[in-house]
Amino acid sequence: MKHIKTWVKAGALGAAIVAGMAVQAGAETRITYKSAKAGTSYYQMGVQLAEAMKAGTDGNVIVTLEEGQGSVQNVMEVRARGGDYVFTTPPALVGLAQGGKAMFKDKGDPAFDEIRALFPIPSLTMHFVMSDASGVTDFAGMEGKTILLGKGSFGAREGEKYLGLFGLEGKVKIADAELSNAVNALKNGQIDGFVTAGSYPAPNVIEAAASTGVTVLSLSPEQVAETKRTELVIPAGTYAGQETDITTTSLPVVAYTTTKMDDDTAYALTKTFWEEKAKMGESAPWWNGVSPAMLDNINGKIHPGALRYYEEAGIALSDAQK
The missing domain is CATH 3.40.190.10 (Periplasmic binding protein-like II)
Structure with a gap:
């Protein structure tokens, strides 16, 4: 027992x-x-x-x-x-x-x-978005164009830095508007392009590409190195009309x-x-x-x-x- x-x-x-x-x-x-x-x-x-x-x-x-x-x-x-x-x-x-x-x-x-x-x-991904109407396909082509950077955001600060690094400081007109107005301003021809940082695919870039037609600029290996940021590749087909990969920078x-x-x-x-x-x-x-x-x-x-x-x-x- x-x-x-x-x-x-x-x-x-x-x-x-x-x-x-x-x-x-x-x-x-x-x-x-x-x-x-x-x-x-x-x-x-x-x-x-x-x-x-x-x-x-x-x-x-x-x-x-x-x-x-x-x-x-x-x-x-x-x-x-x-x-x-x-x-x-x-x-x-x-x-x-x-x-x-x-x-x-x-x-x-x-x-x-x-x-x-x-x-x-x-990652926070940099997008330099130019309208098809602007004819801009690289950073040199941005000279004389009107660009919306937005205010106070990482993308705005980074965009301003890149313009300086790539020899465009004082050579582009900076639009005085909020980034939330970017797509409408692009459609109306008030701006030639805008800079935004967000995870890709970015909603405002999707809208702009579908409604207006845009080119998202690629950075060269030398430009990426100058920024001291992490390289990121946005695959072809991410945005409407995007036939090739886009090389850009990101903040992980x-x-x-x-x-x-x-x-x-x-x-x-x-x-x-x-x-x-x-x-x-x-x-x-x-x-x-x-x-x-x-x-x-x-x-x-x-x-x-x-x-x-x-x-x-x-x-x-x-x-x-x-």
Whole structure:
């Protein structure tokens, strides 16, 4: 009888452990995802990611989207956040934060050293869009033309920088208008072209190409090198009338968390992202531009949970990322 009681107790204990594991496995994991301002393409990506995580995990991972006030602020909030925090920012900013440089000078914090990457999301991609009516097919042809840069955005600052780099400073007329008016202004002939930065295919470029006919300018290898940005190729056929690849520049953007996040959660987020990416791309083509090759843009370390997925998937990573 003693042996039977021992066996029953052991069996009950084993059943309790299994049941506990089952509850834990099916437990709901809540994540806060901080991206960009509401109304932007990156906020919309956050909405899509939240839906994909819920669908891909049968509701076990619930992502709550928070409006961000910019990539720098997203990084700064690491100091006060826990293991449920995921945020987006360019890899370069993480490096600056960890080095206490530029906008992070005198604002260093040990928490910055614990930032770890999960997966890339669509890059900010530069588009120099010229109307067919303008006849412009290269940067030299922009001389004497009216260009809309917009105001205050990454694309506006980058566009102005490129005009200077490529010898066009003071040689083009800069339109005084908001980027939201670009397509209508192009249709009406008020401008010859506009500059925009966003994930490709960019909605305003799609509209302009379909309604007006445009040429999106390509950069030469030398021009790309001058910008000190990451080269990106927009495949032929991305926009109406685009018969060849477009070589341009980009600012990579990555989803990050910190070492406070447990490995299993980081693994689940990363695995689900890549498994759901194709489905997301069916409704939002900008996801189709994301590939494992973009992991090369991550200079810092990748979260151990994400590393487990990449190793299982046979995706090569550098020693510095591990």
